[in-house]
Structures are given as structure tokens and as C-alpha cells.
Amino acid sequence: MSRHSKDSEAILVLEDGRYFEGESFGAPGNTFGEAVFSTGMTGYQETLTDPSYRRQVVVMTAPQIGNTGWNDEDDESNRIWVSGFVVRDLSRISSSWRATGTLPDELRKQGIVAVQGIDTRALTRHLRERGAMRVGLFTGDDATRPIDELVAEVLAQPVMSGADLAGEVTTEQPYVVPAQGERRLTVAAIDLGIKSMTPQQLAARGIEVHVLPGGASFDDVLAINPDGIFFSNGPGDPATADGAVALMRAALDRRLPVFGICFGNQILGRALGFGTYKLKYGHRGINIPVRDTATGRIEITSQNHGFAVDAPIGEPTETPYGRVEVSHVCVNDDVVEGLRCLDVPAFSVQYHPEAAAGPHDADHLFDRFTALMQGAKETSNA
Structure with a gap:
């Protein structure tokens, strides 16, 4: 025809x-x-x-x-x-x-x-x-x-499963987004496909953000003496991101406060020992409801992902890094939307709390990360 x-x-x-x-x-x-x-x-x-x-x-x-x-x-x-x-x-x-x-x-x-x-x-x-x-x-x-x-x-085109794409979108050189006002904390942000609004959200809270290429080593992270490490969103299959997973585990071993979003959530999941899988058609938009499993609160979120973490919902799971619970689930289909570590300072969500075009229900997660880092810093200085 x-x-x-x-x-x-x-x-x-x-x-x-x-x-x-x-x-x-x-x-x-x-x-x-x-x-x-x-x-x-x-x-x-x-x-x-x-x-x-x-x-x-x-x-x-x-x-x-x-x-x-x-x-x-x-x-x-x-x-x-x-x-x-x-x-x-x-x-x-x-x-x-x-x-x-x-x-x-x-x-x-x-x-x-x-x-x-x-x-x-x-x-x-x-x-x-x-x-x-x-x-x-x-x-x-x-x-x-x-x-x-x-x-x-x-x-004849390649499929998305097995695609290693983070290296195609990451920054070639490190750069710094200065804190707005007095610098309170320093964060190493691993760019797996980071959106510009994310460092801006952190900077607005008095955090100096050092954005590092996706292939950065833990020595690169330690060189800036950060109070925490952030793993960004990004494209591709998380099953291919072995380097990012190794970096995540190094941070967990060091008890460095961790916050991951989207791809970063999947990286934390893999580092904890969970698997990932491809969704049938994914979650993409700015109107996706997510339930906090601890409070029952519903937040409308911005999302863009085709893969998800395969973790049990309900009681905490024992992992090599202690107990971990699913912190958020999608109201539409019960897909895992967040992880909370109970014995190490780390958490993640599958959605985009920076959401430049909205909604802004999840802005508070940046405050939570800030408090996590501040608490760890005060403990280490005590």
C-alpha cells in the first residue's frame, strides 16, 4: 500500500x-x-x-x-x-x-x-x-x-530495554550552582539527566550544589567534602547503570545522606538489592496521584518514567543496608513511587519534586533532604 x-x-x-x-x-x-x-x-x-x-x-x-x-x-x-x-x-x-x-x-x-x-x-x-x-x-x-x-x-531501531542513555545526556564538566544567601550545606549532585530546576531548588535552601558528571567516582564526590549526595532523574534502563549503583553503595557505606529522584530512585533500589522492570506504558505527566504510605496523604506529582523498582509494599524489608520500606505508591496502579531507608540516611522518590511547570505538592522533599543533611552534620560535629 x-x-x-x-x-x-x-x-x-x-x-x-x-x-x-x-x-x-x-x-x-x-x-x-x-x-x-x-x-x-x-x-x-x-x-x-x-x-x-x-x-x-x-x-x-x-x-x-x-x-x-x-x-x-x-x-x-x-x-x-x-x-x-x-x-x-x-x-x-x-x-x-x-x-x-x-x-x-x-x-x-x-x-x-x-x-x-x-x-x-x-x-x-x-x-x-x-x-x-x-x-x-x-x-x-x-x-x-x-x-x-x-x-x-x-x-530496525533499538528498544528501550537495555538502553544505557545517561552517559549521553550528562554534563561533560562539573559546575557549581551557588547557594542563595548564606551557604548552609554542600551537595554533590550526580547528573544522570538533571533538570535545571533541581539545583535551583537546593540553592534556594542555602545549599551549594556541585553538579558532577554521571561517571563521577566516589573520590570525586569526597573531593568537595559534601554534606549529602543527590542522584538525579535520567533516561534509559536502570539495569544498565552499574556505575551509578556502585557510587550509590559507596555513599550508603559511608552513611552519606542520600536523596534520589526518578532514575535516582531506581538506582537506590538497585543498590539496596531490589530489581527494576519496564512498565507497560509508564507514567508521564504532571497530574499523577501518589500516596504516602505513612500518612495516607495524597500528593499530585510530576512524573516521567518507563521503569520502576520491584520492592514489596507493606512491612519493611531487610537489605544489606538495614531495613527499607516503600514510602510512596501510585494511586492509579500501585507502582512503587518511593523508598525510605530506616537504618541509613537515604530516601528517594520516583517523581519530580522540582516540577517547574507544577504541581508543587512535593516541594517539601527538598526540605526533608536539607534536614537529613543538617542532622547528620550536627551529629558528626557533636
Whole structure:
């Protein structure tokens, strides 16, 4: 089967053969990745610049995208990381007073293939039923090629399971985000795909943040004499992150206060002896409810992950580092959303408490990390 289209038209082809025709509004060309959907109604700029979306084609479930344009303030990193972008309707105008450009212009500037006019509701339902899968976006003349040829190209792409991607998004050189006001504490932040709002949240609490490359050694960490160590979010399969796991265990052995988010939660899970697994279609959006197992409190959270920690929910589990309990679970599907160590100063969550586009229910976790470090510092000085 073949079709004919104008130069502006495009086609989205899934690995199982289903396809959707639309119109190109980004850079010309073709792109491949894992098709995932995000339920966030705002914050598309933060989504596009989140390094955790490396090698993924993001489908937005909100029907209209682009109405606030693009600005110079909301980037979560120095570039767009998604492999491709898919929306139902592209806003014809940008109405925000903060906008310095438009979404299509920025996508074209950074070479990102994007498609509009897709039935994103049908596509999202398909991904929920069949699971996240490989996808190709084809534009121009390639959009007219036979479907079986396009499917073959999609099937030739690597899958996300087993993908080691943190090294592709981490900083090449260490850098420092100074504390705001008086410096109270120092943190080593391991960049596995860190978002810029995270060090800002720490700095706002009087913490000097030394952001280190994902391949940093424990000697690199000790060289800055930190009061704690932070493990960031990031892309790929946590089962491949042996170096980060070894670094986490070194921190736990030293009883250095630890806080991990998203990928960092999975790294802590592995360091404690738990396994990880790939979710059917993951959690991506800024409206995902999580329950604190200790208080029963529900927080609405920002999430972006396709893997999860396989840990027992309920009574604490004995690990090589003492007792550990699941601190948070997803209300929607009971996926583990956080770990709390009871005998060493370490905890983690699967979501994003920095959430630049909101919600801000989990901001207090940065205060908790600050208190954990302050307590450990006072104890060591006693």
C-alpha cells in the first residue's frame, strides 16, 4: 500500500503496523524513538527539554499545544532532548507575554521532527492497550513510501530495554550552582539527566550544589567534602547503570545522606538489592496521584518514567543496608513511587519534586533532604 502526500504532510508509523497521517510542523526529515504519551496540559517546553526523554517520541494528550510559544526562561537543559513531538492541534498564535518565539520555530531551529493533526486520543488509547513501542515519524517524500517499508525501518531501531542513555545526556564538566544567601550545606549532585530546576531548588535552601558528571567516582564526590549526595532523574534502563549503583553503595557505606529522584530512585533500589522492570506504558505527566504510605496523604506529582523498582509494599524489608520500606505508591496502579531507608540516611522518590511547570505538592522533599543533611552534620560535629 502506498499513499501520496504534499511536502508538508507526515506520517507516524508504529512498530505493530498502525499508522496515523498528519502534517509536519517541525524540522523536515525522519526520526525514530519510543512512542510515549504525556498527560500534562501545561509545561510542554519543560517536557521537550527534559533529558529523561532522550530517544523518545512524545505524544501530548492535551488537544492544543503551542499557545504559550517558547521563551528563554523555562528550559530544563540547554537543548531539546525528545526524538520527536506529536500533537493534535498546533496553536496558530502564541499569546504569552513571556514568549520570545514560537514552538514550531524552536523545533525547526533544533532539528526536531514534529507532527500535528494526529488523533492523539486514539493513539494514546492504542499505546495504553498495547504498551509503549518503537515509532517512526516520516515527512516529505518519505511519507509517501509503502507502509511495510516504513514499518521495517521502525523495527530496525533499538528498544528501550537495555538502553544505557545517561552517559549521553550528562554534563561533560562539573559546575557549581551557588547557594542563595548564606551557604548552609554542600551537595554533590550526580547528573544522570538533571533538570535545571533541581539545583535551583537546593540553592534556594542555602545549599551549594556541585553538579558532577554521571561517571563521577566516589573520590570525586569526597573531593568537595559534601554534606549529602543527590542522584538525579535520567533516561534509559536502570539495569544498565552499574556505575551509578556502585557510587550509590559507596555513599550508603559511608552513611552519606542520600536523596534520589526518578532514575535516582531506581538506582537506590538497585543498590539496596531490589530489581527494576519496564512498565507497560509508564507514567508521564504532571497530574499523577501518589500516596504516602505513612500518612495516607495524597500528593499530585510530576512524573516521567518507563521503569520502576520491584520492592514489596507493606512491612519493611531487610537489605544489606538495614531495613527499607516503600514510602510512596501510585494511586492509579500501585507502582512503587518511593523508598525510605530506616537504618541509613537515604530516601528517594520516583517523581519530580522540582516540577517547574507544577504541581508543587512535593516541594517539601527538598526540605526533608536539607534536614537529613543538617542532622547528620550536627551529629558528626557533636
